[in-house]
Amino acid sequence: MTSENLQGHRPLSELVGASSGASWLARYSDSLMGVFGTPQRVLVRGQGCYVWDADGKQYLDLLGGIAVNALGHAHPFVTSVISSQLSTLGHVSNFFTSPTQVALAEKLLQLTGAPAGSKVFFANSGTEANEAAFKLARRNATNAAGGKRTKVVALEGAFHGRTMGALALTAKKAYREPFEPLPGGVVHVPFGDIDALAAAVDETTQAVFLEPIQGEAGVVPLPPGYLAAARKLTHDAGALLIVDEVQTGMGRTGTWLAIEGSGIVPDAVTLAKGLGGGFPIGALVTFGAENSARLSAGQHGTTFGGNPVATAAALATVHAIETQGVLAKVRAVGERLRTALAALPEVAEVRGRGLLLGIDLTGPGGDAAQVPAGANLAAAVVNQALEAGFIINAPGPRTIRLAPPLILTAAQADTFVAALPALVAAAADHLAQTAKETK
The missing domain is CATH 3.90.1150.10 (Aspartate Aminotransferase, domain 1)
Structure with missing residues (x-):
């Protein structure tokens, strides 16, 4: 100009x-x-x-x-990348893609250690990423015997967001009760209690949602062995294990994901907050081809999610974290x-x-x-x-x-x-x- x-x-x-x-x-x-x-x-x-x-x-x-x-305020590299991208191409809708969108998806698959066939869906926030994950869970609707799966398990103390699906996963009554009835089939089990989780997860379970560290509950980590137990229980029951790393991911705990080193491979991970370094962006990463195929064309979407500026901001944030x-x-x-x-x-x-x-x-x-x-x-x-x-x-x-x-x-x-x-x-x-x- x-x-x-x-x-x-x-x-x-x-x-x-x-x-x-x-x-x-x-x-x-x-x-x-x-x-x-x-x-x-x-x-x-x-x-x-x-x-x-x-x-x-x-x-x-x-x-x-x-x-x-993640990189503080007015980080010079992030702000320069955002300005450069915005001066070139700001928004295109998801009838189209952009190089920054594709490059960021590839980068997240690399950083999360996702296996072949894994995919990324971009949203605008953590709650939207968890809404997408809730829909993914709903698509795990039939068990091996042909019976219906109708139940989603979350933990007491959980916070997964405030939109209606994410709110159903969130445990705090003060957040939930003014907006009931919420999407059904969600049960909350005591935090850290492996026996309670085992009792809840069965052939009717679509998915288990959990945070490696519950931030809104007061920064409370899952006890040792819980993640591994949750992975085995969900695997044996044919349920999905969905890990909410909205607050803990993108380097917050000193690793890209808080579950690094746990030995588990989840079915999906949700990301947001630090991903864009202050610019609104969220992501659902589905692990493996089977999980990535659960949501097909037309079954979910977003107008702004993954737009060129947001994905450029996230690429810049990741690059700075890696190189500095x-x-x-x-x-x-x-x-x-x-x-x-x-x-x-x-x-x-x-x-x-x-x-x-x-x-x-x-x-x-x-x-x-x-x-x-x-x-x-x-x-x-x-x-x-x-x-x-x-x-x-x-x-x-x-x-x-x-x-x-x-x-x-x-x-x-x-x-x-x-x-x-x-x-x-x-x-x-x-x-x-x-x-x-x-x-």
Whole structure:
């Protein structure tokens, strides 16, 4: 586009206007649905592992858009690839394909170790990838004896998304009950209980869905041996084993998939979040020719999924992770962070792998009695952290979650470890004061 073509076009700052954080939040409440509650801050800029709000305050982003911004914010290579692709070809619909779509599918088949005959379906998010996987499961409708398969098994504590099919797989009642009846045939079994899984999986089972590490439940890994047991049970029953790696995949745990090293080959894996480095994209990877043939032409689709810009963003993200030694850094910084946090008296337990960590808190100096009974300590710590310039998350009343950009440095991680005891103490003081005032 020439300078003449650009004349008369207004810059983005003029299109959206300028305002303080408080003013933006007021405008937000007047114009956006309240499904997310009140935003914690209005963010306007990011660079690497840092973001800035509308009032100029800087934060170390230890949540990464909930495990999305794999390479941090405004990564120069990713942004240049997106800009280049968008200036060439942005969207074509799936009546056509593009080189970036084909190249990314090939790359994902390589990275996941998928056998011959495996295929990829591209979507726009994790929940959409899981919707596609749910449809794949429904296509496993008949058992060897000619009987009907009608049941899908998921785990208690599971989070697979909020669209209707993915929501049926999700266990949390607060998410499910307002929208029932949900798609039927889904049963939830106790997390980590192999005997309960064995009792549920039979010749009527279409598939078992599971996450190697349950992120929304507080970063809770499956116990040793569970994946292998699930693979054997599903294989023997003719059911599919579908692994949700939306949060754990694409290097988050220090390997491309969290199931690497488990010895299992699933029937399908779902991916999203970190796949696009901040650009919306999801994927269903089907393993083997039989599974890849379960969905045929016309049985599923998407308008935007796998478009040239999204697949270019994902290719750039994967390339940067591969060529910049990111996986090794994730393992090293993640272990450093885990070890340092576990040594703090304010921390009862640290779970997870790589840069997906769940931290169970006790109280100031390890004294849980300093926190009022029933108080949400984790949420109070999140608020104190924001004031101190850290973005973290509280999936439970005593648990905080870290899912920072995979490029987090050891020095950056150390600043949070050093700050956490004071954050817990301040949160406990605030909760105690609030409890006194409400008596």
